[in-house]
Amino acid sequence: xxxxxxxxxxxxDTSLPVPSYETPGSxxxxxxxxxxxxxxxxxxxLAPLERRIIPTGMRVEIPAGFEMQIRPRSGLALEHGVTLxxxxxxxxxxxxxxxxxxxVNLGPEPYVVHHGDRIAQAVIAPIVQFxxxxxxxxxxxxxGTGGFGSTGRK
Numbered sequence: 001x002x003x004x005x006x007x008x009x010x011x012x013d014t015s016l017p018v019p020s021y022e023t024p025g026s027x028x029x030x031x032x033x034x035x036x037x038x039x040x041x042x043x044x045x046l047a048p049l050e051r052r053i054i055p056t057g058m059r060v061e062i063p064a065g066f067e068m069q070i071r072p073r074s075g076l077a078l079e080h081g082v083t084l085x086x087x088x089x090x091x092x093x094x095x096x097x098x099x100x101x102x103x104v105n106l107g108p109e110p111y112v113v114h115h116g117d118r119i120a121q122a123v124i125a126p127i128v129q130f131x132x133x134x135x136x137x138x139x140x141x142x143x144g145t146g147g148f149g150s151t152g153r154k
Contacts, residue, residue, distance in 0.1 A: 002124060004068070005061040009098055011037060012057025016116050019058075028071055028121025031056050031101060033113050040115040046105035051085060053100040054113055062093040062124070069123040070101055076119070081107025084120065093127075 008014050012034050019029035034057025035044065046052055062068050070089035076082040085104040101120045105111045113119060143150065 002063060002066065004063075004124065006058045009034075009055070009057050009059060012055075013037075013040070013115070014057075016057070019122055028123045030073070030118040031070070031099070031120045031122055033101075033115060033117045033119050034058070035113075035115040043112040043114045046082065046103060046111045046113060048105055048108055048110065051102060051104045053102050054119055056099045056101060056119075058099045059096055060091065060099055061096070062091060064093050065127055066093055066124055067091060067127050069125055071121045071123055073118060073121060080109075080111050081105060082111050088123070091122075 004019075006018070016032050016034055019031050021029050033044070033054050035055065044052060044054060060068065068091035070084060070087070070091065072083040072087055082103055082105050084102055086102060089102060091099065103113065103119060
């Protein structure tokens with residue numbers, strides 16, 4: 001099993017659970033809102049269409065050759081319209097800053113993010129880097145240059 005090393009940010013609530021998998025078959029570990037002390041009893045209100053970075057209170061060390069993908073939680077999206085505008089978000093292996101989750105409220109009502117709420121999922125994925133080479137022509141395919149919607153509805 002690959003280990004993701006982490007440290008708590010200064011002022012983080014270290015009594016909150018670390019990211020964990022809810023079931024043995026889960027691909028994403030739940031990330032929790034770790035709010036500053038002055039907001040823990042109030043929460044953070046996301047107005048409709050508002051975007052905010054919600055802190056997790058953590059900094060991570062992702063092994064070289066991997067990335068951490070930040071993905072929405074389906075229940076938040078279905079029940080409240082709260083999701084990630086840049087899904088999946090990517091945390092690169094060389095980033096050591098605070099781990100925040102960019103949330104957006106697409107629902108019609110304000111949504112309160114409470115301290116300790118599960119707000120997103122972290123998926124660890126291998127990365128393959130490529131180099132790019134300019135050529136005179138690309139290989140032919142049956143699809144060719146057909147773009148958006150070119151393969152039909154069925």
